Amino acid sequence: MADEKPKEKPREMKAQVTVPYEMAMGRNWHRFFENLKEERIMGTKCGKCSRVFIPPRSFCPRCFEDNEEWVEIGQEGTIETWCYSNLMFYGQTLKPPFIAVQVHLDGTDVGLQHRIAGFDLSDFEKVRELVKSGGRVRVVWNKEKKGNIFDIDYFELIPE
Amino acid sequence: MTKEYGTIVNTVVLPYRWALGQTWTRFFDGLKEEKIYGTRCGTCGKVFVPAKTFCPDCYSDLDDWMDVSQEGTLKSWTLVRKSHFGQVRQPPYALGLIRLDGTDCEFIHFLGGVDWSDMQNAREKLKAGARVKAAWSKEKHADIHDISCFEPLKS
Amino acid sequence: MGRAVAVIGTGQTRHGRRNDVSYPDLVREAVRMALEDAGITPKDIEGVVSGTMPSMMEGISDTHLYFAEALCEVGKPVLKVESCGSTGQSIAHCGFYWVASGMADLVLVVGMEKMFEGDGQATMSTVADPWFLKPFSAGAPGVFTMQAMEWMHRFNIPEDKAHEAAAFISVTHHDSALDNPYAHIKIKIGMDEAKNAPIITYPVRLLDVCPTSDGACAVILASEEMAKKIGRKPAWIRGLGFRGEEFFYGESNKSIWPSATEAAKHAYEQAGIRDPLKELDVAEIYNPFTYQEMIFYECFGFCPRGKAPDYVLEGKFNRTGELPCDPSGGVLCTNPIGASGLIRLAEATLQVTGKAGARQIEGAELALSHAMGGIDQFNGVTIVGAKL
Known part of the structure; x- marks a missing residue:
């Protein structure tokens, strides 16, 4: 009996794994998000190399020193790079199409990840006419504040 | 006084489709028909349940399939009372380490047929070395739960 | 060592x-x-x-x-x-x-x-922190595309030229995979198909990216x-090198990619290589995306910065070129991620021991293998040779 070949081809077992987390923000990010609620963007500065970070790192990744100094950051910046996303995947936060952007906010020394919005994104040919690396952008605040990165709703293009 | 900082709640939900391969497909097909299959190593003679594709000691393919006894011996057990997120069954429930007759390894499954409100009696029935037998679920899905649990053999 | x-x-x-x-x-x-x-x-x-x-x-x-x-x-x-x-x-x-x-x-x-x-993609997104990076995740394509855009902008590479070179790479590698018995994607494509494939994350298209x-x-x-x-x-x-960068994307300049550059440099020093383009016989580079592959060519010193598209279009990295890259078809045609970086070493080994079958590069004696990890964060290089 046990010599019979299997009647069907090998199967798959479908499953879903759900794992809940609650992560501590710590002092720095807590302060950063509290400030966002008040429409202020705060970064930290390394006492040794003077680089200004946003999000505000608690220590400088290169000098490995604590970043004690907080500085207020401007709300305009330059597009360092961007991409137009057409890609759907399970559990993604932003639904396509959306524009992911790396913004160099004035006064900082690193790029911040966010999104560009405020106009029709459905035709990427039109989008690529408008969005260019090196272009200027400005923060648009979310009317509803929750103390997370989307208190900045998006970055809008500043026309030349 | 400790200052409290914010937290972020982040639940990760991910879908999967695990390939069973030939061996486990065939093993689970057997369970659906209330048969427990093992595989036997041609080199060392060991019999494994659940069925394995290859012998862990000899590394050789296991092509010899056998219909294995549904009775066996309980090596160890525990009663679970604590809840945690994502448990398959609600506590209290018991897990047993079982070796089926004629096989050379143990596996874990649920234990049943015992009144957990009477722990003294439960311990008597489920001493290490107690004889147990597979009890089958009415509804079969070709997975390990087609065996509902192992119950002490009526002596 | x-x-x-x-x-x-x-x-x-x-x-x-x-x-x-x-x-x-x-x-x-x-x-x-x-x-x-x-x-x-x-x-x-x-x-x-x-x-x-x-x-x-x-x-x-x-x-x-x-x-x-x-x-x-x-x-x-x-x-x-x-x-x-x-x-x-x-x-x-x-x-x-x-x-x-x-x-x-x-x-x-x-x-x-x-x-x-x-x-x-959903799993890969768990690598990103939930506060700042994950919200804007467009998966791996998003990251690599932003890097490619930054590179084109920084070195003034006309988009059309980059697009042409990316398609050229795609056609070359898909062709090579047909000679690789282990490869996943085995399709015959031409330049038109590669250039006009559906957009995933602009300007990256379907045939510019690896499979799962x-x-x-x-x-x-x-x-x-x-x-x-x-x-x-x-x-x-003969040599190895591994370097990592900061976690937050936006801190290092990914168009010149310090970790890729330094990892290769370290491996070259150990192997005694001064002119990789001339001295290497084969390079198995980690190449899930065609645009990104060009950035690697520059970081590894195969060509000057900003010049990779020109070198590609001249055929320098083909199977018959000066330095064949990814004659196995590379990650572009086969990507079981945990294995991919090791497959590069296995392929480099097959090349220098003459066991690469139909994809063998004649006379190969010194080969580079490489892999990249994280949000453009890590780069590792291993160089193997027929001689000690």
């Missing part, structure tokens, strides 16, 4: 959609092949290193426990190393340190992935003494 270390056996599965086998059985397929190639048995192995993407990829944590039998680990010392895409190189390096240190003579290194069992694949790769590392005793043709590890 410690003692000399050789690669004396490699094994790969048929990569692709492998729902015909369970994950442990897939792993054993590669391990068995490597053992046969090296002419040894599981009992001869003295230590095992394995690695994969974060275990959420397949939903079973710490797979080096799950694969104990398949990896011949029972009763042996075991290490697991993960660095996302560069895992394959990380585990190779770990195996190298083990043998080079004198603590073992024969080490098994295995990388594996079963991407069809989970949701690749199931697969495993095993490699056996041996000391000089053991390699000579066993008598199989070895590929000697």
Whole structure:
């Protein structure tokens, strides 16, 4: 009996794994998000190399020193790079199409990840006419504040 | 006084489709028909349940399939009372380490047929070395739960 | 560098959609092949290193426990190393340190992935922190596209030229994969198809990106003494390098990619290579995206910064060019992530030992293998040669 070949081809077992987390923000990010609620963007500065970070790192990744100094950051910046996303995947936060952007906010020394919005994104040919690396952008605040990165709703293009 | 900082709640939900391969497909097909299959190593003679594709000691393919006894011996057990997120069954429930007759390894499954409100009696029935037998679920899905649990053999 | 270390056996599965086998059985397929190639048995192995993407990829944590039998680990010392895409190189390096240190003579290194069992992009997004990076995740395509855009902008590369070069690379590699019995994607495409494929994340298109694949790769590392005793043709590890950058994307300049540049430089120094374009015979580069592949050419010193598209269009990196890159088809055609970085080493080994079959580059004696991991965060390089 046990010599019979299997009647069907090998199967798959479908499953879903759900794992809940609650992560501590710590002092720095807590302060950063509290400030966002008040429409202020705060970064930290390394006492040794003077680089200004946003999000505000608690220590400088290169000098490995604590970043004690907080500085207020401007709300305009330059597009360092961007991409137009057409890609759907399970559990993604932003639904396509959306524009992911790396913004160099004035006064900082690193790029911040966010999104560009405020106009029709459905035709990427039109989008690529408008969005260019090196272009200027400005923060648009979310009317509803929750103390997370989307208190900045998006970055809008500043026309030349 | 400790200052409290914010937290972020982040639940990760991910879908999967695990390939069973030939061996486990065939093993689970057997369970659906209330048969427990093992595989036997041609080199060392060991019999494994659940069925394995290859012998862990000899590394050789296991092509010899056998219909294995549904009775066996309980090596160890525990009663679970604590809840945690994502448990398959609600506590209290018991897990047993079982070796089926004629096989050379143990596996874990649920234990049943015992009144957990009477722990003294439960311990008597489920001493290490107690004889147990597979009890089958009415509804079969070709997975390990087609065996509902192992119950002490009526002596 | 410690003692000399050789690669004396490699094994790969048929990569692709492998729902015909369970994950442990897939792993054993590669391990068995490597053992046969090296002419040894599981009992001869003295230590095992394995690695994969974060275990959420397949939903079973710490797979080096799950694969104990398949990896011949029972009763042996075991290490697991993960660095996302560069895992394959990380585990190779770990195996190298083990043998080079004198603590073992024969080490098994295995990388594996079963991407069809989970949701690749969703899992990869768990690498990003939930506060600042994950919200804007457009998956791996998003990251690599932003990098490509930054590179084109910084070096004033006209988009049309980059687009043309990317398509050229896609056609070349898909062609090469047809000669690779293990490759996943085997399709014949032309420039038109590559240039007009659907957009994923502008300007990256469907044929510019890798597939998700199931697969495993095993490699056996041996000391000089053991390699000579066993008598199989070895590929000697001549140099290695591994570098990491900061976690937050936006902190380093990914268009000049310090970690890729430095990792290669370190490996070249050890191997005594001064002019990689002339001295290397083959390069198996980690290339899930065609645009990104061009950035690697520049970081590895195969061409000046900003000039990769020109070199590509001149055919310098074809199978008949000055430095054939990814004659296996590369990651672009086969990507079981945990294995991919190690497959590059296995392919480089096959090249320098003359065992690469239809994809053999004639006379190859010195080859570079490489892998990249994280959000453009890590880069690892291993150089192998026919001579010690």
